[in-house]
Amino acid sequence: MHVVPQLLVSTILLGGIYALIAVGLTLIFGVMRVVNFAHGEFLMLGMYLAFWAFALLHLDPYVTLVVSLPLIFGLGWLSYRAVMRPVIHASHNVQIFTTVGLSIALQNVALVLWSADSQFVRTGYYTVVVRMGSAVLNLAQLIAFAVAVLTTAALFAFLRWSYTGKLMRATAQDRAVASLMGIDTGRVFALTWAVGITCVGVAGVLLAPIYPVYPTVGLQFVLIAFVAVVLGGLGDMAGALIASLIVAAVEVIGSYVIGTAWKEVLYLLLFIGILVVRPAGLFGQRGAEAIGT
Amino acid sequence: MKGTWPAVAFFAIAALWPVVVRDPFLLDSLVLILLWGSTAAAWNVAGGYAGQVSLGHAAFFGLGAYSAALLGTKWGLSPWIGLLVGAVLATGFGILLGFLSNRLRGPYFALATIAFSQVLLIVASRWRGFTSGSEGIPVPFRPGFWTLGITDKRIWVAIVLVLAIGLYLVELYLERSRRGFQLAAVREDEDAALSLGVPALWLKVAAIAASAALTAVAGALWAQYVGFVDPLYVFSVDLSVRFALAAILGGIGTALGPFLGAALILLLETYLRARFGGIGAGLVGIYLIIYGTALVLMMRFAPQGIVPWVGERFRRRPAAGSAS
Numbered sequence: 276m277h278v279v280p281q282l283l284v285s286t287i288l289l290g291g292i293y294a295l296i297a298v299g300l301t302l303i304f305g306v307m308r309v310v311n312f313a314h315g316e317f318l319m320l321g322m323y324l325a326f327w328a329f330a331l332l333h334l335d336p337y338v339t340l341v342v343s344l345p346l347i348f349g350l351g352w353l354s355y356r357a358v359m360r361p362v363i364h365a366s367h368n369v370q371i372f373t374t375v376g377l378s379i380a381l382q383n384v385a386l387v388l389w390s391a392d393s394q395f396v397r398t399g400y401y402t403v404v405v406r407m408g409s410a411v412l413n414l415a416q417l418i419a420f421a422v423a424v425l426t427t428a429a430l431f432a433f434l435r436w437s438y439t440g441k442l443m444r445a446t447a448q449d450r451a452v453a454s455l456m457g458i459d460t461g462r463v464f465a466l467t468w469a470v471g472i473t474c475v476g477v478a479g480v481l482l483a484p485i486y487p488v489y490p491t492v493g494l495q496f497v498l499i500a501f502v503a504v505v506l507g508g509l510g511d512m513a514g515a516l517i518a519s520l521i522v523a524a525v526e527v528i529g530s531y532v533i534g535t536a537w538k539e540v541l542y543l544l545l546f547i548g549i550l551v552v553r554p555a556g557l558f559g560q561r562g563a564e565a566i567g568t
Numbered sequence: 569m570k571g572t573w574p575a576v577a578f579f580a581i582a583a584l585w586p587v588v589v590r591d592p593f594l595l596d597s598l599v600l601i602l603l604w605g606s607t608a609a610a611w612n613v614a615g616g617y618a619g620q621v622s623l624g625h626a627a628f629f630g631l632g633a634y635s636a637a638l639l640g641t642k643w644g645l646s647p648w649i650g651l652l653v654g655a656v657l658a659t660g661f662g663i664l665l666g667f668l669s670n671r672l673r674g675p676y677f678a679l680a681t682i683a684f685s686q687v688l689l690i691v692a693s694r695w696r697g698f699t700s701g702s703e704g705i706p707v708p709f710r711p712g713f714w715t716l717g718i719t720d721k722r723i724w725v726a727i728v729l730v731l732a733i734g735l736y737l738v739e740l741y742l743e744r745s746r747r748g749f750q751l752a753a754v755r756e757d758e759d760a761a762l763s764l765g766v767p768a769l770w771l772k773v774a775a776i777a778a779s780a781a782l783t784a785v786a787g788a789l790w791a792q793y794v795g796f797v798d799p800l801y802v803f804s805v806d807l808s809v810r811f812a813l814a815a816i817l818g819g820i821g822t823a824l825g826p827f828l829g830a831a832l833i834l835l836l837e838t839y840l841r842a843r844f845g846g847i848g849a850g851l852v853g854i855y856l857i858i859y860g861t862a863l864v865l866m867m868r869f870a871p872q873g874i875v876p877w878v879g880e881r882f883r884r885r886p887a888a889g890s891a892s
């Protein structure tokens with residue numbers, strides 16, 4: 276039973292990072308009703324940002340965060356204006372393939388600019404290990420977890436108490452009524468998209484010291500985020516948080532029991548199972564998936 | 569048959585092409601256009617006519633490719649039998665997917681199909697004992713029609729042309745038959761269709777199963793034509809997107825659209841290869857940047873695709889004449 280604390284700690288650390296990716300995805304879906312298939316590519320861009328800042332300027336990824344945060348936000352805003360705004364009221368299919376197109380384009384911009392090779396951010400503390408009781412954990416993972424939790428908490432507070440956050444929630448509930456109440460829903464959508472992208476971009480910067488970065492790195496993480504988001508109920512922020520922990524637990528315990536080679540199958544089967552049994556997710560509203568809103 | 573003359577012209581050109589053209593490169597291009605057009609047309613049966621937009625159709629393509637390759641290498645069976653086995657397997661999975669995802673619409677269905685194809689990707693690339701893992705399977709070349717060991721590309725054109733015409737006829741059936749109209753009714757408003765006594769579930773499952781089986785057939789032929797099956801390619805999301813893109817580009821829910829879309833994509837690919845020269849990550853990247861950007865632009869300016877877009881312009885002329 277000596278492995279239990281280790282599994283628990285690993286689950287929580289991994290879950291925290293997954294949550295930051297999933298929260299952005301679910302926020303965008305909740306307010307805009309768009310499933311962002313390009314979400315993973317913004318994670319990839321965040322990772323490359325950290326990598327290049329480290330390789331060229333010798334900046335620590337966590338220092339980069341100060342600069343990269345507004346940069347990613349700007350990128351998010353720009354991508355909304357250029358790509359998403361024209362299709363915001365279009366059908367699901369149009370939106371799906373717009374984000375798929377964006378995903379393909381971004382992936383290959385990275386491929387052309389930075390090649391398909393895996394790049395690593397080897398910080399001085401790469402091998403530093405922290406001991407907590409009988410559990411051992413990587414320092415970079417611990418920092419990533421802490422920042423992820425802080426960011427998620429800040430986002431929650433922003434949505435709960437700030438005026439802009441209230442506008443976003445009102446738009447999520449009923450965009451037509453929100454519009455009638457004088458809310459500029461176009462601006463809300465732009466802001467939502469940019470905030471969601473910022474979350475996943477920050478997650479990318481935080482992941483850079485832990486995982487290698489390459490142009491298609493987004494796919495494996497975004498699949499996990501999709502699982503978490505659907506499990507928690509598309510558009511449900513708190514649900515995404517809890518579901519991220521569940522997915523992390525499945526992954527960590529699964530790797531321990533049946534080996535790392537098959538762990539993806541586990542959460543994908545969990546995903547298909549959820550979609551079949553309760554597509555609205557654990558906490559989502561029943562029937563949302565059938566309306567397809 | 570009214571309105572089918574563009575298709576008749578298209579397939580007539582395809583049939584006469586090998587008689588006139590001897591250049592292996594141009595013949596190869598035609599085989600690929602017909603093959604990718606067929607996969608897009610098969611996708612269109614579920615994605616266009618039934619409105620179930622899948623981003624995991626590579627799963628069925630891979631099932632077909634693996635069935636043909638594995639039955640051939642392990643037991644020396646003919647790829648035609650592999651093709652049949654693949655089609656049966658895909659039908660089974662298609663029925664399962666159709667039932668399981670009956671309640672899912674729009675993005676939810678797309679997500680479920682992605683997950684499904686990823687599961688098959690992992691199984692194919694990790695189950696080393698059976699599939700030889702991520703190295704893939706080289707398909708042995710055994711001369712003869714029964715073993716599909718054919719070097720003459722003109723015969724390949726004939727084979728895929730039969731598949732393509734078959735798919736076109738399936739789509740024509742969906743456009744003109746009672747079942748097809750019922751399916752369109754389900755796509756547009758399922759509740760209304762149900763209230764009129766249309767068997768919505770049955771029709772959707774049948775459409776997805778047929779679409780899956782036809783994709784598997786194309787996959788099996790592709791494996792024999794190319795001679796190598798790579799799990800990371802045949803089960804990839806990129807490939808699923810490719811099927812969908814050709815159908816969307818040509819016109820989602822139109823019979824000839826997928827073939828025109830496939831032809832356009834191949835033209836673009838060939839042009840860029842000639843323009844930038846060589847084969848490398850850079851070239852593939854530039855090609856895919858254009859491909860992705862084109863998809864975004866199309867969704868914005870002509871989401872209905874080429875065939876309906878052209879159709880509108882053709883129809884407008886006589887209408888304007890009769891009004892004046």
